[in-house]
Amino acid sequence: MVVALQANYLEVELDPPDQHVRLLCTRRTRLNHRGAAVHVGDRVGVEAIDLQQGRAVVSDVEPRSSWLTRPPVANVTAVVVALAVDQPSFDPDQASRFLLTAEQTGLQVQLLLTKCDLLPLEQRQALVQRLEGWGYAPLAISSATGEGLQELRQLLQGQALSVLCGPSGVGKSSLLNGLLPELSLRVGAVSGRLQKGRHTTRHVELHALGPGARVADTPGFNRPDLPKELHNLEVLFPELRAQLEPHPCRFRDCLHRDEPGCGVSRDWERYGIYRRAVEELLELSRPSRGG
Template identity: 45%
Template sequence: MKNKINQIEGIVVSKKANYLFVDIDTNHLSTNILEDLDIEVSSRLLCTQRSRLAYSESFVSVGDRVLVEAISFSKATGVVCKIFPRSSFFERPPVANITNIFVLISLDQPRFDYDQASRFLLTAENTRQKVSLILTKKDLITQNLLNQYLDRLNQWGYNPYPISVKTGDGVQKLKNTLTNSKIGVFCGPSGAGKSSLLNYLLPYASIPVGDLSKKLSRGKHTTRNVELFQLTNNSLIADTPGFNRPEIDIDPKELAFLFPEIRQQIHTNRCKFRDCLHLGEPGCALDKKFERYSNYKQFLKLMINRRRQYQAG
């Protein structure tokens, strides 16, 4: 063989047990190399990772840009030897280099839960990436009720995408936004319709979709692993395992910035003190007459108590 490929860059699209599935860009391989290989080159390699990465606590996650060596195109295998620096990281579930978070909440079956939606939105906002709210199963409620939800969520600072994969209503508008994201993440409670939406967008993916639990009236877990799916050449989307009450662990001083309705006020009217927690301190500029202020105080108390327990222990 005249040309030997020692290393090539790729992106981790799936992780199962101790194996990584890495997509590489075969367009970067020269014509001469492809001819010398004399085989059909797969763009996806099954990889392990060098033990030194684990020893250095450099754990590979889905979404990571990596360097692959010891490549066998005949077996479609390789070994990840390097992880490139991350631009962002979503901890639960772990996804690297995300640019957009899409929070999916169903309007019915299971019924929309404002507290649950707020928790997911706060977790998403904590990534400091662009957050969008998707309201699924709009075909199950009346337009009047949908308008009430939209008006309330607009006051939270969000402009939701109401959709129905059953009728296709609203999906094209959402798709335009999805394809403008480099690596987007679907998150939300089980049964919200994350896998159903991906199947609508990518019929070839055949992602398992679960039924609602009749006993609990909420979704069953069907997505077991994080996986990236390609929407366009420049856009990937991750389906993630559903979880019903995401844990929130945020610095109390940063919590206010995770509420768009508070964030907007802070940018317009500065408080007297930079460390103001907006609990009635002198010179606090926050107008507290908005729906989620009690929600903010509840989470703030939780975060403060958690920090105290951590410092004491």
């Protein structure tokens, strides 16, 4: 499996992951010619293996079972979205953009609330309840106190490849350092009035968490794009999904805005976010005038 990309090299790890056999690989030129981009998470065939030098050549890429666009990782089995309770402060629009991106994979999405040591218990419980209203079961965690780390470990060990994503500075790399102290990944203090992260992690890299489990640390970014497809937007909101499953809307292709007879409730916190996403996608799909 490709565990990291460098300018002209691929770092490939042999299975099983906990054997830690890493090879620095070039790729056969015909792979380049086919235009086949190789990404972290891809399973590849290697040849000309030199175990002494830790070198090999990638000759083939296997088809992907799933694909996360941003951060780009292939063959993901679960997406873990990390959001801080503070520093940087919780932003519902940003949080939703991360969650919508994660939901687009169709995979299991786990929400982490990081830096829980920074928020008094009552406020933290209120935030947890709020996110339950979004249809998630957030795991409260803190690298500072170690709270929640064992639960996170269990969760990740049950997945062949999970991706840890979220805004810069929420403590993704710190969590992996907590789980795997021998890693000592670089972490960077948040700064400025807005307590923003500093984009400390620059590349996606996979780390072994046990015999059949890997986790990707990824560079944080601040504002993921909204989904591009209007027709399946509703399934990306778990709380709307839960409403529609027992009582499907009676109109096909309904956008659940103000259509007369649409039975979908507007009484949920993220309805405004859903609604704005719909308007934005409609605007984009409108043929531009005066061309």
